[in-house]
Amino acid sequence: xxxxxxxxxxxxxxxxxxxxxxxxxxxxxxxxxxxxxxxxxxxxxxxxxxxxxxxxxxxxxxxxxxxxxxxxxxxxxxxxxxxxxxxxxxxxxxxxxxxxxxxxxxxxxxxxxxxxxxxxxxxxxxxxxxxxxxxxxxxxxxxxxxxxxxxxxxxxxxxxxxxxxxxxxxxxxxxxxxxxxxxxxxxxxxxxxxxxxxxxxxxxxxxxxxxxx
Amino acid sequence: xxxxxxxxxxxxxxxxxxxxxxxxxxxxxxxxxxxxxxxxxxxxxxxxxxxxxxxxxxxxxxxxxxxxxxxxxxxxxxxxxxxxxxxxxxxxxxxxxxxxxxxxxxxxxxxxxxxxxxxxxxxxxxxxxxxxxxxxxxxxxxxxxxxxxxxxxxxxxxxxxxxxxxxxxxxxxxxxxxxxxxxxxxxxxxxxxxxxxxxxxxxxxxxxxxxxxxxxxxxxxxxxxxxxxxxxxxxxxxxxxxxxxxxxxxxxxxxxxxxxxxxxxxxxxxxxxxxxxxxxxxxxxxxxxxxxxxxxxxxxxxxxxxxxxxxxxxxxxxxxxxxxxxxxxxxxxxxxxxxxxxxxxxxxxxxxxxxxxxxxxxxxx
Numbered sequence: 178x179x180x181x182x183x184x185x186x187x188x189x190x191x192x193x194x195x196x197x198x199x200x201x202x203x204x205x206x207x208x209x210x211x212x213x214x215x216x217x218x219x220x221x222x223x224x225x226x227x228x229x230x231x232x233x234x235x236x237x238x239x240x241x242x243x244x245x246x247x248x249x250x251x252x253x254x255x256x257x258x259x260x261x262x263x264x265x266x267x268x269x270x271x272x273x274x275x276x277x278x279x280x281x282x283x284x285x286x287x288x289x290x291x292x293x294x295x296x297x298x299x300x301x302x303x304x305x306x307x308x309x310x311x312x313x314x315x316x317x318x319x320x321x322x323x324x325x326x327x328x329x330x331x332x333x334x335x336x337x338x339x340x341x342x343x344x345x346x347x348x349x350x351x352x353x354x355x356x357x358x359x360x361x362x363x364x365x366x367x368x369x370x371x372x373x374x375x376x377x378x379x380x381x382x383x384x385x386x387x388x389x390x
Numbered sequence: 391x392x393x394x395x396x397x398x399x400x401x402x403x404x405x406x407x408x409x410x411x412x413x414x415x416x417x418x419x420x421x422x423x424x425x426x427x428x429x430x431x432x433x434x435x436x437x438x439x440x441x442x443x444x445x446x447x448x449x450x451x452x453x454x455x456x457x458x459x460x461x462x463x464x465x466x467x468x469x470x471x472x473x474x475x476x477x478x479x480x481x482x483x484x485x486x487x488x489x490x491x492x493x494x495x496x497x498x499x500x501x502x503x504x505x506x507x508x509x510x511x512x513x514x515x516x517x518x519x520x521x522x523x524x525x526x527x528x529x530x531x532x533x534x535x536x537x538x539x540x541x542x543x544x545x546x547x548x549x550x551x552x553x554x555x556x557x558x559x560x561x562x563x564x565x566x567x568x569x570x571x572x573x574x575x576x577x578x579x580x581x582x583x584x585x586x587x588x589x590x591x592x593x594x595x596x597x598x599x600x601x602x603x604x605x606x607x608x609x610x611x612x613x614x615x616x617x618x619x620x621x622x623x624x625x626x627x628x629x630x631x632x633x634x635x636x637x638x639x640x641x642x643x644x645x646x647x648x649x650x651x652x653x654x655x656x657x658x659x660x661x662x663x664x665x666x667x668x669x670x671x672x673x674x675x676x677x678x679x680x681x682x683x684x685x686x687x688x689x690x691x692x693x694x695x696x697x698x699x700x701x702x703x704x705x706x707x708x709x710x711x712x713x714x715x716x717x718x719x720x721x722x723x724x725x726x727x728x729x730x731x732x733x734x735x736x737x738x739x740x741x742x743x744x745x746x747x748x749x750x751x752x753x754x755x
Binding site: 222223226229231232251252255256258259260262264266267268270272274275279283284286287288289291292331 | 392393396397400403407408666667669670671672673674675676677678679680747748749752
């Protein structure tokens with residue numbers, strides 16, 4: 178099976194600091210869940226932003242579907258992020274001025290998709306993640322766990338080929354963690370490559386592979 | 391087109407999500423429009439009003455006065471008609487005295503025969519056999535003691551009877567002839583002309599028209615004809631135009647520059663408060679171009695709202711104070727300027743927002 182995402186000899190250093198990442202190589206395949214683990218400060222989040230085409234590597238390459246993506250123009254990388262990637266950030270990063278539903282539907286604008294056809298899937302995803310809210314509820318009205326599940330629904334809306342999640346279960350209780358893992362596994366079963374950056378020792382055994390940093 | 395609509399809708403939602411900042415931007419741009427209309431717009435209104443006055447037929451007229459021995463006759467009207475740039479021409483005979491036909495020794499008024507090839511401002515005369523028809527100005531009618539400017543008058547020198555058929559309202563450029571009794575003349579008959587009044591199409595054409603008409607007067611001795619023009623009015627118009635236009639331009643430019651700086655500062659502050667928002671958008675797939683467009687649209691929407699409110703508010707104020715409104719093109723230009731100012735004000739903040747790195751905005755230490 179061909180890899181959907183490949184990091185080849187990846188290196189990265191912030192200006193005037195020693196490298197966070199050096200010569201890091203990994204392949205990610207459809208249908209698997211990979212946990213990237215390691216202690217704080219080892220560059221796990223930086224790696225996620227590199228794999229997600231939000232940072233340009235200092236050295237090495239990021240290949241998406243066999244195409245070198247790290248050197249593409251900003252517009253092309255944005256297009257790939259909107260269509261092929263789903264992101265879950267450490268603190269959900271919801272827009273507090275919009276409704277929960279609008280948050281889940283946000284990326285339709287960046288993909289140039291109609292909102293109305295995507296609404297049904299958005300509501301269905303929220304339901305499968307156990308978030309039963311009024312459609313016009315605001316992120317300020319939900320708990321941290323619910324916010325994280327809303328962020329997961331947002332990441333899954335476009336059925337991305339690659340899901341990058343930074344500590345997706347960090348704010349969740351064990352029951353909700355199980356729900357989230359099940360949903361991520363369903364996405365993997367549908368062909369997505371799920372990459373988790375996590376500290377959670379309970380989560381690692383539920384993944385197909387672990388890549389320690 | 392659908393994507394454009396979606397981006398504009400998103401920009402509107404973003405503006406509504408920050409009501410205080412949005413209101414401030416709209417108010418600043420609204421105040422700009424009001425300030426421009428109430429200062430430059432007022433000046434333009436005044437300028438247009440003065441220009442309209444200066445452009446009136448009175449200031450576009452050229453008056454030729456021919457002495458009795460100048461031999462200027464009504465054929466000149468045909469020659470003048472061939473000249474471009476002339477609105478109308480009126481020829482008058484020398485003045486003769488007229489008095490009330492029924493009592494001698496009363497007030498006398500000037501009487502002149504009038505010829506024109508243009509549309510006559512005298513009404514069609516009634517058919518009165520063996521009588522000449524005349525029209526008296528209101529004042530002339532009063533001096534002659536005629537009721538409603540109608541009755542009988544007599545030319546003192548010749549004793550000819552005149553039937554005064556009604557009142558004549560002289561055009562503005564002939565007001566200096568009042569009080570007068572006007573007799574309709576036949577322009578096809580060659581008769582001596584004492585006064586020729588030409589109205590040019592525009593003040594700027596007056597010198598050229600004057601020279602052209604002098605060339606077709608057909609008199610043996612041009613020194614017997616004196617020419618009066620309103621060139622001082624033309625000079626005054628040029629002065630008014632240049633002074634008021636220069637004042638309006640400087641003032642408008644100053645207000646625009648100040649407004650752009652203020653609006654840019656407010657939008658820049660708003661962008662700095664929404665760094666995470668732009669970081670998230672970039673991460674989820676918004677290109678730098680899209681971020682710039684969203685902020686530009688947002689700013690232009692606020693500019694349109696503020697500009698419209700400022701314009702209608704200031705027009706209401708002009709109405710209250712009874713000042714002239716600037717013309718529609720000026721108002722449309724102000725609305726366009728409000729859009730340009732909004733766009734310019736958004737450029738810096740939009741570029742800054744588009745360059746936000748998602749990792750520096752979204753990463754939790």
